[in-house]
Amino acid sequence: MPEVTFIDATGWSELKWFNSGGTRAKRILQDDDGNIWFFKCSERKEAKDDKPEKYYKYEFWSEIIAYQVGSALGLNVLRYEPSVYEGQIGCISPIMIDQNSQQLSEIGRYMTATDIRFVPSNTKARKLYSFQLLRTFKRNKFSRFWQQIFQTLLFDVIIGNTDRHQENWAIIINPKAIDSFFQKHKIGPRRWKRGVPCLLRRKIRQRKIFEALFAKVSKKVRRHLHQMGLKIFEKMAPIYDNGSSLGRELTDAKVDELVNDDDKLMKYINGGSCELHWNGEKLSHFNFIKKLLESSYIKKVKHAGKFLSGWSDSRTMAIMSDVDVTLPQNLSHYKIPENRKKLIIKLLTLRAQKLNELLHG
Numbered sequence: 207m208p209e210v211t212f213i214d215a216t217g218w219s220e221l222k223w224f225n226s227g228g229t230r231a232k233r234i235l236q237d238d239d240g241n242i243w244f245f246k247c248s249e250r251k252e253a254k255d256d257k258p259e260k261y262y263k264y265e266f267w268s269e270i271i272a273y274q275v276g277s278a279l280g281l282n283v284l285r286y287e288p289s290v291y292e293g294q295i296g297c298i299s300p301i302m303i304d305q306n307s308q309q310l311s312e313i314g315r316y317m318t319a320t321d322i323r324f325v326p327s328n329t330k331a332r333k334l335y336s337f338q339l340l341r342t343f344k345r346n347k348f349s350r351f352w353q354q355i356f357q358t359l360l361f362d363v364i365i366g367n368t369d370r371h372q373e374n375w376a377i378i379i380n381p382k383a384i385d386s387f388f389q390k391h392k393i394g395p396r397r398w399k400r401g402v403p404c405l406l407r408r409k410i411r412q413r414k415i416f417e418a419l420f421a422k423v424s425k426k427v428r429r430h431l432h433q434m435g436l437k438i439f440e441k442m443a444p445i446y447d448n449g450s451s452l453g454r455e456l457t458d459a460k461v462d463e464l465v466n467d468d469d470k471l472m473k474y475i476n477g478g479s480c481e482l483h484w485n486g487e488k489l490s491h492f493n494f495i496k497k498l499l500e501s502s503y504i505k506k507v508k509h510a511g512k513f514l515s516g517w518s519d520s521r522t523m524a525i526m527s528d529v530d531v532t533l534p535q536n537l538s539h540y541k542i543p544e545n546r547k548k549l550i551i552k553l554l555t556l557r558a559q560k561l562n563e564l565l566h567g
Contacts, residue, residue: 207278207525208285210270212532213298215245215291235291235298242305245289247296249449265454266297267529267542272365272448274525275554279513281357284444288533295540302443303378310443311379313340314372326372335372336483337498351377354442356503356510359482360565361445363491364557366478369450376443383438452550458543465549475556491557495564511565517558526551 218235221242233245248265269286276283289298303310317339318324324334340355355375362370453461453474464471480494489497498507530541542550 207274207521210274210529210532211287212534213243213287213289215243215289215298218243218291233291242301243298244301245291245296245298246449247294248454260455262454263540264542264546265449266295268365268449268452268454269297269299269447271452271525271529271550272361272367272445274529275365275522276361276445278518278521278525279361279516281361281513282354282442282444283361283448284446288530290537295537297449299446302446307380307382308440309379309381310376312373312376317372333483333486333488335481336486337494338485340482351439351442352503352506353510356498356507357513358445359480359498360495360507360511360514360561362451362480363495363561364554365448365451366453366475366491366553366557367448367451368479368481369447370481374447375445378440378443379438380440381438453546453553456546456549458546461543461546461549465545465552471549471552472556475553475560492560492564495561499564508565511561514558514562514565517562519555522554523551 215235215237218237221234221236235243235245237243246266248262249260250262251260253259266288270288273283273286284299284302286297286299289296291298314324314326314335317335318326321334321339323331324339325331326335358370358375361367453464456464464474476490476492478491479488480491481488482494483489484494484497495507498504526542526547533541
C-alpha cells in the first residue's frame with residue numbers, strides 16, 4: 207500500500223481562472239514545477255433556519271483513507287494526501303488529465319443528453335438519476351467501461367459513500383481524436399464540396415443534394431463508429447470525490463455510541479443509502495447491489511467484485527494506524543481520535559464482509 211505523504215502547499219500559486227466540477231468548491235493550485243493540484247477542506251455548513259452549524263472536521267481524511275484502501279485492493283482510485291494551504295488543512299490530489307490532449311467528461315452529461323428531463327439542479331428530477339438512465343452507456347458505445355462502473359458502485363458500498371452524484375464520476379476523453387478521425391477518412395468540407403457538382407449535373411433538387419451527401423457521410427461514420435469511440439473515449443477516470451463516506455458526518459458522541467453498540471452499528475451500516483436510484487427509488491447500498499444481482503448484469507457485477515478477494519482486515523488496521531502519522535506537530539489536533547479510527551475499521555471490515563457474502567455467498 208502507498209505511504210501517506212503530507213504535502214505543504216504553502217507558497218503555491220492559486221489558479222482562479224481554472225474551473226472544477228462537484229458540489230464543493232476546490233482550490234486549484236500550481237506547484238513550483240508547474241504541476242496542477244486540487245486542494246479542498248472538510249465541509250462546513252453554516253447555521254440556517256434555527257439549525258446549528260455543522261463542521262465535518264475529519265471529512266478530508268475520508269478521501270485519504272479511501273485512496274489507501276482502494277489502492278490496496280488494486281482499484282484505480284485518485285491519490286489524495288493530507289495537505290495545508292494558507293493555514294487551512296485539507297486533502298490534495300493531482301490533476302487527472304493531460305491538459306494538452308484530454309478532457310474530463312462527467313457521466314451526468316451523457317445522462318442529460320439521453321433524457322432532457324434529468325436536470326441535476328432540479329430536486330424533483332433527482333429520481334431520474336438512476337441505474338436505468340446510466341444504461342445509456344450501452345447505447346453510447348461505452349460498454350467497455352462497465353467493469354469500472356460496477357467497481358465504483360461496489361467500492362462505494364465498502365466505504366459507505368452517499369454522494370456518488372452525476373459529477374462525481376467521469377470519462378477521460380480525447381477531443382482531438384474527432385478531428386483526426388474525419389481527416390483520416392477524408393470526411394469534411396472538401397469531400398462535400400467535390401460531391402456537389404456531380405449531383406447537380408444529375409439535376410437533383412437542392413434538398414436531395416444535402417440528403418444524399420449526409421447519408422454518404424453518415425454511412426462512413428457509422429462504419430467506423432466503434433473505432434472512433436475507442437479513440438475519443440479513452441478510459442474511465444480514477445474513482446474520485448469519496449469524502450462523503452466512513453461516517454464523516456458523525457459527531458464524536460455518536461462515534462462513541464456506535465463503536466460500543468454492535469446493534470446500532472449494524473443499523474447504521476444497513477441504512478446507508480446509494481445516491482444512484484433504482485427505477486426512481488432510493489435504496490440502501492446493499493439493497494441496490496441486490497437489485498443488480500437480480501438483473502441481467504449479474505455476471506458483470508460479480509466479475510467486477512473480484513477485487514474483494516484481496517481484502518485484508520489486518521491491512522485495513524495498518525492503514526488506519528499509519529494514516530495520520532506524517533501530520534506535523536502543529537496540526538496534531540487534526541489527527542483522527544482513536545475511537546473514530548476503531549469505528550472506521552469496523553465500518554470497513556463489516557461492509558466488506560457483508561458485500562462479499564452478497565456477491566459470492
